[in-house]
Amino acid sequence: MYKLLIVEDEEVIRSGLALNLSREGYDVLTEEQGDVALQRILSESPDLVLLDIRLPGMNGFEVCRELRHRGIDRPVIMLTAKTEEIDRVTGLEIGADDYVLKPFSIRELEARIRIQLRHSAQRRRSAVAKYRFGEVEIDLKHRHVARQGQRLELTPKEFETLRFMIEHRGEVLSRERMLAEVWGYSTDANTRTLDTHILHLRKKLEADPAQPRYIVSVYGEGYQFKE
Ligand code: CA
Numbered sequence: 169m170y171k172l173l174i175v176e177d178e179e180v181i182r183s184g185l186a187l188n189l190s191r192e193g194y195d196v197l198t199e200e201q202g203d204v205a206l207q208r209i210l211s212e213s214p215d216l217v218l219l220d221i222r223l224p225g226m227n228g229f230e231v232c233r234e235l236r237h238r239g240i241d242r243p244v245i246m247l248t249a250k251t252e253e254i255d256r257v258t259g260l261e262i263g264a265d266d267y268v269l270k271p272f273s274i275r276e277l278e279a280r281i282r283i284q285l286r287h288s289a290q291r292r293r294s295a296v297a298k299y300r301f302g303e304v305e306i307d308l309k310h311r312h313v314a315r316q317g318q319r320l321e322l323t324p325k326e327f328e329t330l331r332f333m334i335e336h337r338g339e340v341l342s343r344e345r346m347l348a349e350v351w352g353y354s355t356d357a358n359t360r361t362l363d364t365h366i367l368h369l370r371k372k373l374e375a376d377p378a379q380p381r382y383i384v385s386v387y388g389e390g391y392q393f394k395e
Pocket residue numbers: 176177178220221222223
């Protein structure tokens with residue numbers, strides 16, 4: 169089930185969209201303020217964001233720019249009242265994927281959402297079928313990992329942790345999110361389990377595991393895969 173976040177301060181539009189999109193089978197989250205929405209995107213990582221431009225807290229342009237700045241490439245569809253606003257968007261190149269003009273039909277919006285979700289899935293798949301960093305080569309499809317041409321043995325969870333980090337390379341990933349995505353919510357695994365897996369991955373993959381170049385810690389926030 170795809171998770172969508174609607175960021176819209178007008179109650180009527182927000183609740184109308186939420187109702188229609190949940191009927192279509194999406195898991196729908198809503199926010200009214202830009203700054204709060206940004207935090208929500210970072211913590212819950214929705215598959216797609218519908219973003220109004222004029223918002224309290226932080227406007228839609230700023231939210232989108234900040235997401236891209238943090239390496240988050242989830243699709244963003246801007247909801248806008250006027251074409252002039254979108255001229256500004258393209259002018260500023262803030263990294264939105266699409267926009268719809270208010271008032272829009274829910275059918276049109278859904279079609280745009282489906283297109284963006286499909287593109288996003290394709291980007292991810294094609295981007296990560298094979299991946300190289302440093303002396304390491306990974307075939308994600310066949311689950312082969314080699315370093316300097318030598319096949320490495322990774323446990324299934326080590327492999328999944330690595331795959332998740334590569335698929336979200338550049339993003340700062342909280343331990344909670346990594347646990348939820350790799351181990352699932354109903355699990356006995358805790359953040360120490362994750363830390364141990366990270367240590368093992370560094371030993372197997374990094375030239376200097378004590379000074380990791382790729383699988384780095386971000387103080388107070390979690391981990392990040394650096395290209
Ligand atoms: Ca607004």
